[in-house]
Amino acid sequence: xxxxxxxxxxxxxxxxxxxxxxAFGVGTETPIGKMYGINLGCVxxxxxxxxxxxxxxxxxxxxxxWQDSPAFFAHL
Numbered sequence: 167x168x169x170x171x172x173x174x175x176x177x178x179x180x181x182x183x184x185x186x187x188x189a190f191g192v193g194t195e196t197p198i199g200k201m202y203g204i205n206l207g208c209v210x211x212x213x214x215x216x217x218x219x220x221x222x223x224x225x226x227x228x229x230x231x232w233q234d235s236p237a238f239f240a241h242l
Contacts, residue, residue: 197232198225 176195226236
């Protein structure tokens with residue numbers, strides 16, 4: 167994994183150095199505190215059943231309402 171920092175250089179983005187896929191990221195300075203983003207396409211040996219019970223928190227960053235869920239998120 168190759169880390170990439172941009173703008174404030176506080177949030178970390180990790181890419182595969184061979185194919186360029188962004189595997190995950192760590193937000194250390196966000197309006198909702200520390201958060202992790204994982205590309206589920208990079209996770210191996212996990213069943214659909216296991217993924218279906220992983221808790222997901224949706225936040226409305228588009229409208230700068232980080233404490234609220236977006237009005238529509240079924241497509242996310």
